[in-house]
Amino acid sequence: MTFALLIQSMVIGLSLGSTYILMALGLTLMFGMMHIINFTHGAVYMLGAFVIYYFFGQWGVPYVLSFFLAMLLLGAFGFVIERCIYRPIKGGIEPTLVALIAVTTFVQALGYPVFGTLDKHVPTVFHGMYSILGVGISAERLIIIPVASVLVLGLYLFINKTKMGAAMRAIEQDKEAAALQGVNVNVVNALAFGVGFALAAASGALMAPIFKLDPMMGEQPLLKAFIIIILGGLGSIPGAILGGLILGQIDSIVATLLGLEPAFLLSFVFIILLLLFKPTGLFGHEV
Amino acid sequence: MQRFITLLSLMLCAAVAITASGPGQVSAADNVIKFGVSTPLSGPAAAWGIPHKQAIELVFDEINSQGGLEVGGKKYKLEVVAYDHKYVIAEGVATVNRLISKDEVKYLSILGGAVAKANEEAVNEAGVLELPLAYAEGLVSPKNPLTFHSFPSPPETTTFWKWIKEHHPEIKRLATISPNDDTGWWSIKVETQYTEKLGYEIVAKEFFERGLTDFNPILLRMLAQKPDIISVNASPAGSVGLIIKQARELGFKGRFIHIGQVDTSVVSGIAGKPNVEGMWVHGYVESPLPESIKSWKERYTKKYGEWNATSIDFANPAFGFIAAVKKAQSLDPKKIAQALQNVEFDNLWGKAHYGGKDFYGTNNQIIYAMPFSEVKDGVATMIVQLQPPHN
Numbered sequence: 001m002t003f004a005l006l007i008q009s010m011v012i013g014l015s016l017g018s019t020y021i022l023m024a025l026g027l028t029l030m031f032g033m034m035h036i037i038n039f040t041h042g043a044v045y046m047l048g049a050f051v052i053y054y055f056f057g058q059w060g061v062p063y064v065l066s067f068f069l070a071m072l073l074l075g076a077f078g079f080v081i082e083r084c085i086y087r088p089i090k091g092g093i094e095p096t097l098v099a100l101i102a103v104t105t106f107v108q109a110l111g112y113p114v115f116g117t118l119d120k121h122v123p124t125v126f127h128g129m130y131s132i133l134g135v136g137i138s139a140e141r142l143i144i145i146p147v148a149s150v151l152v153l154g155l156y157l158f159i160n161k162t163k164m165g166a167a168m169r170a171i172e173q174d175k176e177a178a179a180l181q182g183v184n185v186n187v188v189n190a191l192a193f194g195v196g197f198a199l200a201a202a203s204g205a206l207m208a209p210i211f212k213l214d215p216m217m218g219e220q221p222l223l224k225a226f227i228i229i230i231l232g233g234l235g236s237i238p239g240a241i242l243g244g245l246i247l248g249q250i251d252s253i254v255a256t257l258l259g260l261e262p263a264f265l266l267s268f269v270f271i272i273l274l275l276l277f278k279p280t281g282l283f284g285h286e287v
Numbered sequence: 288m289q290r291f292i293t294l295l296s297l298m299l300c301a302a303v304a305i306t307a308s309g310p311g312q313v314s315a316a317d318n319v320i321k322f323g324v325s326t327p328l329s330g331p332a333a334a335w336g337i338p339h340k341q342a343i344e345l346v347f348d349e350i351n352s353q354g355g356l357e358v359g360g361k362k363y364k365l366e367v368v369a370y371d372h373k374y375v376i377a378e379g380v381a382t383v384n385r386l387i388s389k390d391e392v393k394y395l396s397i398l399g400g401a402v403a404k405a406n407e408e409a410v411n412e413a414g415v416l417e418l419p420l421a422y423a424e425g426l427v428s429p430k431n432p433l434t435f436h437s438f439p440s441p442p443e444t445t446t447f448w449k450w451i452k453e454h455h456p457e458i459k460r461l462a463t464i465s466p467n468d469d470t471g472w473w474s475i476k477v478e479t480q481y482t483e484k485l486g487y488e489i490v491a492k493e494f495f496e497r498g499l500t501d502f503n504p505i506l507l508r509m510l511a512q513k514p515d516i517i518s519v520n521a522s523p524a525g526s527v528g529l530i531i532k533q534a535r536e537l538g539f540k541g542r543f544i545h546i547g548q549v550d551t552s553v554v555s556g557i558a559g560k561p562n563v564e565g566m567w568v569h570g571y572v573e574s575p576l577p578e579s580i581k582s583w584k585e586r587y588t589k590k591y592g593e594w595n596a597t598s599i600d601f602a603n604p605a606f607g608f609i610a611a612v613k614k615a616q617s618l619d620p621k622k623i624a625q626a627l628q629n630v631e632f633d634n635l636w637g638k639a640h641y642g643g644k645d646f647y648g649t650n651n652q653i654i655y656a657m658p659f660s661e662v663k664d665g666v667a668t669m670i671v672q673l674q675p676p677h678n
Contacts (some may be wrong), residue, residue, distance in 0.1 A: 005511055012503045019501075117333040119525035121557045129536060135507070138536045211500040212525045212557050216330055220498055255504035256511075260495055261467070263504070 008135035009256040010249065015137055017248025018144045022206065023221040024228040024240040025151060026199030029159075032235025033168055033192040036093060039100040040081065041200045041225060042218025043107040044074050048204030049122075049213050050115055057122045057208075070205040071198040078197030082190045111215025120213040140210050147206055151199065156237060164191060172235070231271050233284020242282055246270075320356065320363045320618065322347070322608065323386035323395030325379055325402065328371035331497055332399065334524040334550050338598035339398045339420060340369045341591055345598075346605035348590070356609060359616050365609075368392060374497060374523075376405045387413045393620050396437070396604040397421060400470030400521075407431060416620035418604035422521055422547065424473040427647045433624050435641055437603040439657045441477035441520070442646050443675035444546040444569045447659050448478075450671055451544075451567070452485050458542070461487045462514035464505070464530060465521045467494035474521040474547060490514050499526070502533045510539055521547045528557025535562045542566065550597050551660075551667045566662045570600045573660070573667040580635050596667070599635050603653055606634045607641070627651075636672070645677045654678060 023045065030038045051070035055061040061069070081103065089095040126139035159165040167188045170178035179185050204218070211217065228247055232239025247267055254263035274281070324343060327336035347365035355362040368390050370382035379402030386392045387409065394416045397403045400423035410417045411431060419426065420438045427436045451458060461482055465471030471494055479489050490512035493505050509517070517534065519527045527549050534543075535558070543563070548570035555563045573596055576584065580599055588594045608623070610632030615622040628650045631640045636655055643652035656674050660667040 002511075005507070009504060009507055012507055016501060016503070112329045117329050117337055119331065119334065119528070119553060119557065121528070124559070136536050136538050141536075212528060214331065214333075214525065216498070217500070220500065251501075252504045252507075256508045259493065259508070260499070260505050264496075 004134055005256065006253070007133045009252045011132050011135045011137065012256075013249040013252030014245070015141050015144070015248070016252055017245040018148045019203075019207065020224050020228055020248050021241050021244035022144065022148045022151065022203040023200075024225040024232070024244055025155060025237070026196040026203070027222075027225045028229045028232070028235055028237060028240040029155065029199065030192055030196040031229060032237075033172055033196075034086075034189060035235075036086075036096045036100070037226075038196060038200075039097065039222075040104050040107070040197075042222030043104045044077070044197050044200040044218070045204035045207075045221050046111065046213075046215060046218040047077070047107065048074055048201030049208035049217060050111075050120075050204075051201065052205045052208040053115075053120050053122050053213055056125075057120075063125045067202070067205045070201045074201030075194040075198035078193035078195070079190050081197070082193035086189065086193065087186060108215050108218075115213075115215060122208040122213065125209050138210075144206060147202075151202060152237065152241060155195075155199070158195075159237070164188065168192060227267060227271065230281055231274065233281030236281070236283035239281055239283035318355070318361065318363050319366050320394070320612075321366050321368050321390060321392045322605075323383075323390060323392035324367055324369040324398075325372050325382040325386060325395065325406075326369065326398040327374040328369070330373040330375075331525045332374040332523045334553050335420070335548070335597060335601070336371070336374075336398055338595040339396070339601045340367065341587070341595070342598040342602035343367055343396065343605040345587055345590055346602050346609070349586070350609060356612060358612060358618055363618075372399070372402055374399050374402070376401050379403075380405050380409070383409055387415060393618070394418070394608060394623070398601075400426070400473065401468040403434075404469045407434075410434065414620055416608075416623055418607055420601060420604070421470070422474050423469040424476070427643065427649065427652045429649045431651070432649070433620055435607065435624070435627050435651045435653070437607055437653045438548070438600055439570065439655075439675065440652065441474045441481075441546065442643075442677070443652070443654070444657060445478055445481040446673050446676050447546055447567070447569060447657075447671075448482050448485055448487070450659070450673065452487075458515045459486075459488060460490045460513060460515045461518060462491035462493075462509045462512060462516070463489065463518040463520060464491075464493045464495065464502075464509065465519070466497050466523075466526070468497070470521045475518075478518060478520055478546065495526070497523070497526070500529060502530050503537065506530070506534050506537055506539075510534065510537055514539075514541060516542045516544055518544050518546070519549075520545060522549070524550045524553035525557060528554045531558035531562050531566075535559075545569065546659075548597065548600065550595070551662050552596075555662070555665055560665045563662050563665070567670075568660050568662070568667060569657060571596055571660060571667050572599070572658050572669045575669060577636075579633075579637075583635055603634050603639070606632055606639070607653065642678050643675070 027041045048070045052066050055066035056063045085099045126143050128139040129136050167183045228243035232243030250267050251263050254266050324340050326339045344367045351364050355364045372379035372382045383406045397419045400421040403419045403421035404423040417434045418437045463475050465475045491509040542565050544567040546569045610630045611623045611626040614630045615626035627641050639655035642650045642654040644650045656672040658669050658672050661670045
């Protein structure tokens with residue numbers, strides 16, 4: 001591998017890493033708050049992309065408005081799931097897990113009759129190409145970096161600087177103690193579901209013009225997001241950022257150097273080695 | 288009450304999920320010939336699977352509307368029993384088992400090399416006649432006497448490279464990328480051997496998992512070898528669209544070629560029309576269409592609402608099956624198989640037969656003049672029809 005190719009693959013890795021961070025944000029928030037693995041994350045990512053397909057691609061609603069609509073609609077879907085599934089089964093980890101898998105299967109199965117069986121596409125929103133250190137990056141990929149940064153910053157400020165964020169952190173530390181202090185656990189949980197789903201929708205909405213759309217499109221991002229949050233530490237936002245960047249570089253440099261299969265294998269080898277020495281991941285803590 | 292509502296919701300979810308993945312209704316009436324179809328009706332390869340099912344259904348409907356298929360003085364209605372295998376091997380095995388055991392079909396068509404290979408033994412043991420649309424090494428061979436491959440395979444379609452050599456001598460360096468399964472391995476193996484003999488330099492050979500969406504790292508690796516042309520042999524339309532889009536973003540200016548079969552209108556939608564310009568493709572023609580195909584297009588569009596050019600060649604299993612049953616005047620799969628090796632019939636491109644003994648050791652591969660197109664102004668325009676190198 002020449003030095004130029006190494007630099008180019010690092011630029012690609014940065015672009016990949018930004019998409020991975022975006023995918024992992026909502027997942028890590030919900031785990032951090034409620035200690036549940038949100039299996040619907042991939043399905044919500046897919047629904048977010050299809051909101052863009054219909055509102056922007058088919059009905060001509062401006063992209064930015066469609067983007068916020070996707071977050072809003074899927075955020076509301078998160079509230080519904082919390083109210084109709086999570087709350088009635090009292091937030092038990094295993095029942096919630098099974099119920100969320102059922103919701104995912106339902107949404108994906110319903111996707112084919114509703115959205116059609118052929119791959120869909122969304123017109124490019126951000127036109128143009130930029131050359132960074134000799135590698136061509138499209139504007140639609142570059143825009144992910146500032147959007148991911150804004151969402152990360154927004155989430156960080158929300159959790160650390162607002163009253164509702166403080167309530168979330170209190171529940172994360174001790175749900176019973178928080179409730180005794182007057183925190184309405186149900187409301188905060190509903191909000192965490194809403195925000196988590198809205199972040200997954202934002203990720204799908206942003207990726208829609210870059211990739212193709214089909215009802216199963218959320219499966220691979222879900223797998224990547226799992227790898228990232230385990231790598232970064234379950235529930236840790238800084239961990240998701242670092243995990244996303246590391247995985248982006250592994251996927252890019254190793255794939256460019258050795259091929260796709262070794263890159264896939266190496267990401268797991270890296271995680272196993274890391275967990276052997278630090279079982280909680282890079283920034284995680286004991287649950 | 289809340290628990291009840293939750294339980295009810297989950298049961299509803301499961302019921303809808305099961306219904307959505309199930310087959311159409313199966314008639315239990317007498318005088319019905321059931322023909323099984325195991326194909327991807329959803330997922331990345333649905334662009335192949337849907338026209339596969341629809342084309343066979345249309346041919347059968349037209350026979351049924353004329354009173355049915357006459358065998359031994361008795362008229363039979365033809366019925367398709369189709370299942371979606373999503374291009375997942377486990378689903379493919381399950382659907383074929385169901386077709387053979389539960390639906391008791393004696394004739395079937397599987398789409399997808401990996402799925403067809405996984406079902407090889409089941410098909411042979413059950414003595415079922417199979418007319419697959421599938422690329423897989425060893426599928427057409429004397430050890431599978433009842434398997435009749437019904438679409439031109441890489442050993443046939445690679446002949447197009449000879450045409451390229453003659454008409455575009457400036458192309459010298461070839462890079463290939465293909466799905467990481469039986470279909471991809473065999474397609475690339477055959478194509479590589481053929482093109483190397485013709486003097487092409489194979490500068491990159493890569494495989495990817497179906498469902499991959501970000502090809503940038505692997506394309507960076509391929510483009511570092513400076514290919515003149517990229518072969519996306521055996522890749523489904525959605526993947527081809529993403530490969531082309533991302534390769535163009537990385538600065539690739541050369542051509543793309545798919546000598547399997549791909550719907551270039553789906554590819555254009557994803558990659559962008561200008562990016563697909565000049566692509567060569569086998570088996571997908573939008574213009575000019577002969578009268579037989581214009582008529583097929585009208586009938587197909589009338590029945591399904593939307594035209595799909597992939598259906599042209601994917602109707603072959605139905606045409607071959609009907610011709611062989613008529614010749615055999617029997618419903619015994621072995622007798623129909625014998626007839627298939629001797630019958631000449633019309634498909635939508637003209638005369639077709641099953642041959643290929645010189646290459647495969649058995650006459651179980653469909654042979655006809657294969658159409659090749661070039662995407663011009665966004666339209667897959669036929670540039671040449673070539674006979675396979677073996678008869």
